[in-house]
Amino acid sequence: MTDWGVDQSHLPLTATLLSAATIIFAAIIIYWIMSGPVSRLVNKKISGSKTLLDDYLLPPSTIHVICIVTVTILCANFLPPVFRYYPSVSVYTDKGCSIINIAGISWVITSVAKGACDYLSHTETNRGGSLVLRNLVTTIVWSIAALLSISILLNRDLAYVISGLGAMAAVLMLVFKDSILGMTAGIRLTINKMLKVNDWVSVPKYGAEGRVEDLTLTAIKIRNWDQSVSSVPPHALISDGFTNHEAMLEKGVRQIRRTFNVDVNSIRRLSPEEMNQFAGEPWTKNINLQKPQVNLTLFRKWLRQEIADLPDLSPEPRFFVKEHPHTSSGIPIEIHLFVKCVNWVRFEELQADFLDNIIAAVHHFGLRLYQAPAGHDLLSLKNDTRS
Incomplete structure (x- = not known):
């Protein structure tokens, strides 16, 4: 190099810079080859394969990551010897390149793990478990990478770094509280499905x-x-x-559960003339209509028959009509049934039609549903008091 006009004292520095430039130039060429022809060839092979797993494990994004990491690892392994004549610089290049190696390997592992979890979420119904697993693997891998990087920077053993973290446990628990609680909760939610x-x-x-x-x-x-x-x-x-x-949706049924408050003042025994209107109806075949019957009793029996006749009624779980204890708002009559309909719009329509039919039929039994006085009721009461 002295023939090129380079001073003898600058030869080591010049050789070092030329070597570093050569390595970087070679890395650029390697990256161009890997990200170009090699990547296209690999993607073509993967897309042409019959298996689905390789499509998720090695998508174009992961192959691009592998190309970048390969080049950086090559640089990280070839650059440190170049600076061996400069110990003050070599210390930092050695540590920096080691950290780059760790980060690159971690990047590849998490990218492949993401692809594997995406494959599991595609082939299994429990997609949430795959997402939690992906987050868990990512957290563990990068946590280990961070610990290794810290040990390299401090020039200490990994055991020393971990023991030092024990002294900071309270601070770490406070900083990463949500992540720690979320991780344990996510695992429990996933394992227990x-x-x-x-x-x-x-x-x-x-x-x-x-x-x-x-x-x-x-x-x-x-x-x-x-x-x-x-x-x-x-x-x-x-x-x-x-x-x-x-x-509930997986079972193919949805619940209808409603309570009607019957006005206590409307409950009475029906006269024979009033009971004749129910003669011949299917729900009265076991009822002696020649004897006075309580209108609320007849209403409950009619309600059971109406539920049993629903075309979309699910036989399991069983339906029931329940009379609750008397309250200040009347006597609550609760219906509890399941219908074989999970379509949201159709279910709401079916439920509304059924409940409307019940409300409209109440007056046939001489009953009234309780409603707190308001609006028209108060106006009618005012007119009655004036008259």
Whole structure:
């Protein structure tokens, strides 16, 4: 190099810079080859294969990550010897390149793990478990990478770094409280199959009701029926409780449960003339209409028959009509049944038609439903007092 006009004292520095430039240039060429022809060839082979697993494990994004990591690892392994004549620089290059190696390997592992979890979520119904597993693997891998990087920077053993973290346990617990609680709650929710993506859930404390869109270590995203989005901590579902309606939908039935408050003043025994209107109806075949009957008793028997005649009635669980104790609002009559209809619009229509029929039939038995006086009722009362 002295023939090129380079001073003898600058030869080591010049050789070092040229070597580093050569390595970087070679890395650029290798990256161009890998991200170009090699990547296209690999993608073509993967897309042409009959198996679905390789499509998820090695998508174009993961192959691109592997190309970048391969080049950086090559640089990280070839650059440190170049600076061996400069110990002050070599210390930092050695540590920096080691950290780059760790970060690159972690990046590849998490990318492949993401693909594997995506494959599991595609082939299994429990997509929420795959999401939690992906978050768990990512957290563990990057936590180990962070510990290894710290040990390299401090030039200490990994055991020393871990023991040092013990002294900071209180601070770490405070900083990563949500992540730790979310991780344990997410694992419990997944293992016990309590929750998965696309489940219909209700979380009353947070005013959330809708479909689960995403599960992470720190939040569960719920798309409410009004299209707003609620973010609920996973540990809140364990500590405060929630309702998962998905089992009801999977069984193919939905519940109709309503209570009608009958005005006590309208309950009486019907006269023979009033009972004649029910003669010949199927629900009266075991009733002696020649004897005075209580109108509320007849109403309950008619109600049972109406429920039994519903074309969409589910035989299991069993339906019932229950009379509750007397209250200040009358006598509550509760109906409890299940119908074989999970379509939201059709269910609401079926339920409304059935309840409307019950309300319209009450006066045929000489009964009245309780309603707190308001509006027209008070106006009628005022007119009656004047007259």
